[in-house]
Amino acid sequence: MELPITQPDDWHLHLRDGDLLKAVVPHSASHFGRAIVMPNLKPPITTTDAAVAYRESILKALPADSKFTPLITLYLTDTTSRDEIKLARKSGVIFAVKLYPAGATTNSQDGVTDLFGKCLPVLEEMAEQNMPLLIASCKPEKALHYFTMVIHGEVTDPNVDIFDREKVFIDTVLQPLIQRLPRLKIVMEHITTLDAVKFVESCKEGFVAATVTPQHLVLNRNAIFQGGLQPHNYCLPVLKRETHRQAIVSAVTSGSKRFFLGTDSAPHERRKKECPCGCAGVYNAPVALSLYAKVFEEMGALDKLEAFTSFNGADFYGLPRNTSKIKLSKTSWQVPEAFSFSFGNIIPMFAGKILEWQPALI
Numbered sequence: 001m002e003l004p005i006t007q008p009d010d011w012h013l014h015l016r017d018g019d020l021l022k023a024v025v026p027h028s029a030s031h032f033g034r035a036i037v038m039p040n041l042k043p044p045i046t047t048t049d050a051a052v053a054y055r056e057s058i059l060k061a062l063p064a065d066s067k068f069t070p071l072i073t074l075y076l077t078d079t080t081s082r083d084e085i086k087l088a089r090k091s092g093v094i095f096a097v098k099l100y101p102a103g104a105t106t107n108s109q110d111g112v113t114d115l116f117g118k119c120l121p122v123l124e125e126m127a128e129q130n131m132p133l134l135i136a137s138c139k140p141e142k143a144l145h146y147f148t149m150v151i152h153g154e155v156t157d158p159n160v161d162i163f164d165r166e167k168v169f170i171d172t173v174l175q176p177l178i179q180r181l182p183r184l185k186i187v188m189e190h191i192t193t194l195d196a197v198k199f200v201e202s203c204k205e206g207f208v209a210a211t212v213t214p215q216h217l218v219l220n221r222n223a224i225f226q227g228g229l230q231p232h233n234y235c236l237p238v239l240k241r242e243t244h245r246q247a248i249v250s251a252v253t254s255g256s257k258r259f260f261l262g263t264d265s266a267p268h269e270r271r272k273k274e275c276p277c278g279c280a281g282v283y284n285a286p287v288a289l290s291l292y293a294k295v296f297e298e299m300g301a302l303d304k305l306e307a308f309t310s311f312n313g314a315d316f317y318g319l320p321r322n323t324s325k326i327k328l329s330k331t332s333w334q335v336p337e338a339f340s341f342s343f344g345n346i347i348p349m350f351a352g353k354i355l356e357w358q359p360a361l362i
């Protein structure tokens with residue numbers, strides 16, 4: 001069986017920098033047209049100048065004939081200024097601002113400590129940037145791309161149970177935020193719970209949406225402990241219980257436009273995953289499309305796959321849909337046990353396992 005689909009985009013991706021960037025970018029570029037690239041580098045991408053330079057280094061690291069387009073994001077801090085947001089918008093290469101609550105995940109230590117106390121003027125600036133009226137030279141329906149706030153939605157209070165951090169974030173940060181700034185376009189990244197599904201569905205369509213990763217669709221929290229500790233299944237937000245997995249599967253296969261593909265592919269060297277204090281992040285770029293196809297097939301919803309992988313995200317961000325196509329063939333293939341590079345190994349999600357769907361460019 002072969003399923004041709006419009007070329008997908010990855011609306012949440014970690015490409016890192018240096019040798020790691022060169023190692024992983026071909027895996028995403030081989031199937032995806034564009035990707036929203038996360039700014040949680042060391043140091044993080046907090047200025048427009050750094051973002052422009054980062055985009056250049058991604059373009060340099062691409063395979064020679066690649067048409068892959070990185071869409072860069074700016075890392076929000078307590079001290080990001082309104083002027084920086086204006087500069088970012090003007091640059092034409094920055095598509096979103098990323099909120100990491102300080103301490104929530106990998107390289108988030110420079111993130112926001114007090115969103116309402118420290119960042120409101122900047123958020124207001126972003127909401128204003130999305131008003132078609134401000135873009136005087138073009139008609140509202142032709143407004144430039146929207147400026148979106150993309151959010152790692154977990155509270156960091158150590159007293160909140162790690163499995164409840166997403167829900168508490170929705171109640172204490174997101175709900176008040178959308179009440180205060182209803183025009184701000186928000187993507188709740190890598191959602192993991194029924195609570196997040198309900199929240200996104202309750203918001204005004206076109207203003208709040210969510211990305212969903214392959215691991216949160218195919219694994220529940222048992223996968224972290226099955227037969228011993230499984231560091232390659234550890235990511236943040238942490239995998240949740242089965243009922244939550246089922247809720248996000250239903251959401252993405254329902255045909256709703258509010259949910260779209262964001263792999264959160266997050267490579268870490270093997271030695272940083274298999275050690276006494278391992279990093280959070282699943283390297284899923286090589287298997288993501290196979291796994292999304294599996295989920296939609298199992299739900300009898302292959303007819304809705306293309307909107308999830310290739311339409312909903314572009315529509316939400318106000319970008320044109322891709323015109324090129326790829327095909328997904330139902331052919332078994334084995335995921336490599338590891339990818340080896342001069343600096344070390346990266347272990348992909350489902351290493352060594354047999355998968356059913358294989359993507360290829362047409």
Ligand SMILES: NC(=O)N[C@@H](CC(=O)O)C(=O)O
Nearest residue numbers: 014105106235236266280281
């Ligand atoms: N998802 C993860 O577990 N890790 C991501 C950060 C993130 O997206 O939260 C990373 O950068 O490694």
Ligand SMILES: [Zn+2]
Nearest residue numbers: 105152236237
């Ligand atoms: Zn995150």
Ligand SMILES: [Zn+2]
Nearest residue numbers: 014038264266
């Ligand atoms: Zn991420």
